[in-house]
Amino acid sequence: MFKNDRETATVAHETETVIAPSVRVEGDFVSEGNVRIEGEVKGSISTERDLVVGENSKITAGVQARNAVIAGELHGNLRVYDRLELASTARIHGDIQAKVLSVAPGAMMKGQLIIGLEVPVQEKAAAAASVDEGAEGRPPIARGPRSVREKKIEELLQQ
């Protein structure tokens, strides 16, 4: 059953969470490692590392992560401190804040976008408050060079 080399042991050494389709998670889910979600989550999700949301997953929660790849359905605000990738099957209903955003053709978003701003990790609470405030309290959206991707996002927002 076991291999003699130490490699098998190192496979699981890193703390990683996997939520498979056979379970549902309810409550404030906090993780220190990478998280992969293929099932259903209600409440809130927070990880200091990377988050992957599978195509058939359904999340009703506010989400915080360092990096995220979303391919499923999300109802709630999404705050990513580094890079956010939305796959073509992504369905987001909520506000998005990320430093870098990548959107595949076909992804659906309904909410406000704040992209390009540095969000210090130690100021997560403050950032959360600013997102939850009204439009007047929001920090200005960064106006860098307008790329095709940014135009597409704006078009999506106007729809």
Place this chain on the structure above:
Amino acid sequence: MYVYVYDGFVTDKKHEKLLSRVETRLTDLGISGRVERLTMFKDIGEIVADAALQGCETIVAVGDDGTVGRLIDVVGMHDMSFGVIPIGDGPHEIAALLGVEEGVEACNILSRRVLHTVDLGRVNDHFFLSSVRIPRTRAAMSCNGQYSVIPTEDNEVRVCNLAPMTVSDDGAAAISSPRDGFLQTVFQPSPRRGFFSKLFRPAEPLPPPTVVPVRTLSVRHSQPVTVIRDGQRLSSSVLDISILPKRLKVITGKTRKFE
């Protein structure tokens, strides 16, 4: 001072030769010690408490996983190192995970005395080194007092401290680390197979498991369920599982399955 705790079956005639070689080797290495034999009328708690009073530094389980489970349950309350000499028909999974080979080679590993401090799991009032296995259930499990994991179908749940969690496509087992301060909780759904499909169809791969690292886990069943803790049965409707970080010093071999 070493204390060797022999399980009852170890003194069977079929293990006589191997046990004799082991005892000779221990004497050669200068690590022989007091021998205690587990019988129906001896309380393992008293054996270990007595050993601790006499200044025992290392206690060694001589037997299989069941022997290790019984001893760990009481050693967790004392400050002493733990070793194992696998003898018997097995299973010897815990010894294999610690990198301890069967028979005489285990004596050499004991003699080298490479110690690692590992976490210890606790379920209700019992300790475990390897895992707790909860049979097929749909009961909600409260994790870290923050969120609940609710199986939507029957799942077998394994709470692993030092145990194989998942098996990859190439057959390699991923082992949980007993030094990370977490218990890896694996929810493995059962494959949906009827009676006839079991008979006539080839076995399908298992559905993907849920793996959640936790520090505490609470389960409430409406009726008592029997769980397996390091090869020992435990029956209760209430399961409160937690981790005690860096609680036990274990003697390991070169082929141990953790860093």
